Amino acid sequence: MVRLLIVAWLLLGAIQAANAADGAVDSIFAHKHMGVATCASSQCHGATQRAADARILLNEFSIWQQTDPHGKSFATLGTEASRSIANKLKLGDPRTAKVCLDCHTDNPPESARGEKFLLSDGVGCEACHGGSENWIASHTDRSRTHEQQIADGLYPTAQPVARAKLCMSCHIGTRDRMITHQIMGAGHPRLSFELDTFTWLNPHYEIDADYETRKGRFNGARDWAIGQGIAATNLLDILVDEHAGWTGIFPELVLFDCHACHRLMSDKQWGPRPGTGLGPGIVRLNDSNLVMFRHVLSVVNPSAADQIAASTRALHQATLVDRQRTFSAARTLKGKIESQLDSVAAYEFGPDTLGKVLASMVRDADRGEFRDFSAAEQAALAAQSVVVAFETAKQLSDADAAGLRQGVDRLYKTVENEDAYRMGDFVSALKGLRAQAR
Numbered sequence: 001m002v003r004l005l006i007v008a009w010l011l012l013g014a015i016q017a018a019n020a021a022d023g024a025v026d027s028i029f030a031h032k033h034m035g036v037a038t039c040a041s042s043q044c045h046g047a048t049q050r051a052a053d054a055r056i057l058l059n060e061f062s063i064w065q066q067t068d069p070h071g072k073s074f075a076t077l078g079t080e081a082s083r084s085i086a087n088k089l090k091l092g093d094p095r096t097a098k099v100c101l102d103c104h105t106d107n108p109p110e111s112a113r114g115e116k117f118l119l120s121d122g123v124g125c126e127a128c129h130g131g132s133e134n135w136i137a138s139h140t141d142r143s144r145t146h147e148q149q150i151a152d153g154l155y156p157t158a159q160p161v162a163r164a165k166l167c168m169s170c171h172i173g174t175r176d177r178m179i180t181h182q183i184m185g186a187g188h189p190r191l192s193f194e195l196d197t198f199t200w201l202n203p204h205y206e207i208d209a210d211y212e213t214r215k216g217r218f219n220g221a222r223d224w225a226i227g228q229g230i231a232a233t234n235l236l237d238i239l240v241d242e243h244a245g246w247t248g249i250f251p252e253l254v255l256f257d258c259h260a261c262h263r264l265m266s267d268k269q270w271g272p273r274p275g276t277g278l279g280p281g282i283v284r285l286n287d288s289n290l291v292m293f294r295h296v297l298s299v300v301n302p303s304a305a306d307q308i309a310a311s312t313r314a315l316h317q318a319t320l321v322d323r324q325r326t327f328s329a330a331r332t333l334k335g336k337i338e339s340q341l342d343s344v345a346a347y348e349f350g351p352d353t354l355g356k357v358l359a360s361m362v363r364d365a366d367r368g369e370f371r372d373f374s375a376a377e378q379a380a381l382a383a384q385s386v387v388v389a390f391e392t393a394k395q396l397s398d399a400d401a402a403g404l405r406q407g408v409d410r411l412y413k414t415v416e417n418e419d420a421y422r423m424g425d426f427v428s429a430l431k432g433l434r435a436q437a438r
Contacts, residue, residue: 024155024165025176029108031131031153035116036061036124038136045125055214060204061125068202070123074105081187088186095119102177103170128166130155146214158215160223161341164195164230171198172231173254175244181253190258194381195227196220196389207392220389221349224382225296229337229344231289236334239285240327257286259373259418275309275369276316285319287312288374290333291364292382297340298360300347304340305360311336351395354386354404358434365427373421380415383433384408400436407433 040046040061047058057063064071076082077094086094094100101107105119106127114133126132135152138144146158156162169177171193179191200220205211207218235255239245245252260283270280275291278284290312297305311333318329361370361379370376387408391401411433414426 024162025169025174027153027155028127028130028166029112032112032114032133033106033108033117033126033131034114034133034136035118036064036121036126037116037118038114038132039125044140055210056205063202063204064124068204070127070202072122073103074120074122077101077104085183085186085188089183099183103179128155128157158218160195160226160345161230163199163223164227167195167198168193168227168230168234172234173238174234175238175241178238178244178252179254180247182247184254192377193231194224194378194385195230196224196385197381199223200388219349220392221353221386222345222347224385224389225293225300225344225347225349226341228289228292228296228378228382229341232293233334233337235286235289236330236337240330240334246323253283255285257284257288257372257374259421260284271368271371273369273371274367275313275364277313278316278320282320284372285316286374287316288372288378290337291369291375292378293337295357295360295364295382296344299349299353299356300344301340304336307336308333349386349389351390354390355434355437357386358383358430358437362431362434365430368423370426370430371423373415373418376421376423376426377415377418379426379430380408380411383411383430403436404433407436 042048045056045058045060046062048062050058074095077100082094082100086092086097086100091097091099094104098107101119103123105122106117106124107119108117108126108131112131130153132139133153135149135154138152139149139154150156155166157166168174171191173179173191179188184190212218238252239255245255272279273284276284276287290308294305294308294312297308311329315326315329315333318325361382364370370379387396387401387404390396391404396404407429411426411429414429415421
């Protein structure tokens with residue numbers, strides 16, 4: 001009965017978040033942001049020691065302040081590198097430019113800022129958990145359920161679709177928040193993101209029985225899977241936007257595979273990718289998340305995976321025709337992905353998932369689908385995420401986990417340097433990892 005209730009909750013969360021596809025940032029800004037200082041006292045999240053009966057660590061503020069890059073994101077705008085980028089783009093001081101502030105700090109409208117709110121705090125608590133105006137005083141009340149707190153404005157970060165929507169509004173980009181090709185041309189680093197891996201780089205909470213009682217079952221493999229689907233729909237959503245997806249006569253080039261163009265002119269290593277059907281010299285869409293979501297569906301719904309593969313190839317082919325054909329193909333593909341999100345959110349990613357996902361990747365590797373660095377990079381992140389998820393869930397023996405971690409390390413070494421990437425090395429490491437998995 002408990003499992004059925006959790007699955008129903010996950011389905012409801014996935015459906016609600018998918019229906020509010022573009023509403024993550026709006027939800028965060030729906031209520032006044034009271035400022036990081038309101039969470040930082042030793043009686044709240046700034047404690048140095050956990051109370052015996054506490055449900056949470058209580059040192060979340062200290063972790064954020066000392067080790068989490070989000071806490072230093074505003075300070076980054078004061079560096080020489082940031083000033084150089086802003087100068088090239090004629091933005092003035094990057095610490096006051098909205099396009100920079102939207103992702104380097106918590107940037108609600110002036111009317112939604114409390115007395116203790118400071119832009120200089122960076123990406124603080126309320127940038128992810130939502131304006132605390134209506135829940136700051138009540139969220140410690142154990143008589144109130146997590147669902148009631150969400151109704152008060154607490155953002156549902158425990159729901160994987162909702163979390164993916166919010167994280168990727170900056171780490172991947174949306175129509176309203178984009179690291180454009182122009183910004184990258186001015187010197188901004190290339191964005192590379194995978195939801196589950198990046199969630200656990202600087203954790204400020206732990207998954208225990210109490211967490212799952214209040215917020216539902218946690219599964220890192222599921223979060224990786226959902227993240228791939230949301231990243232893919234973000235790309236497609238931008239692509240069909242007449243304003244955000246196009247600059248003059250050109251499409252927004254950040255949506256395309258960087259390495260299809262940014263390579264040595266003397267490099268004569270072009271080869272076909274069957275999944276695109278495109279010949280040499282064609283600028284290709286960055287379909288790395290589309291490829292990964294297909295591998296997700298190879299486990300959850302193999303027939304849907306085949307449909308996604310066919311629709312992805314149709315999208316690539318449509319780019320050779322005209323804008324409207326491309327828009328139509330992108331909308332069709334987006335609809336197919338969104339129709340699978342609830343199934344992915346409710347799927348029980350068990351111990352056999354790792355082998356199945358890796359086997360699907362190996363089949364792609366044998367077809368030459370990992371010729372592009374971006375897809376190989378996402379595959380390496382995926383392998384790590386799924387291995388760690390099963391290790392955390394104690395679904396791997398210590399010996400199996402150690403061997404798989406070594407295999408993941410070998411895979412990572414093949415994507416350490418994008419300029420030196422060689423498909424053969426990657427495929428060899430991937431097959432070695434597959435041989436170790438069940």
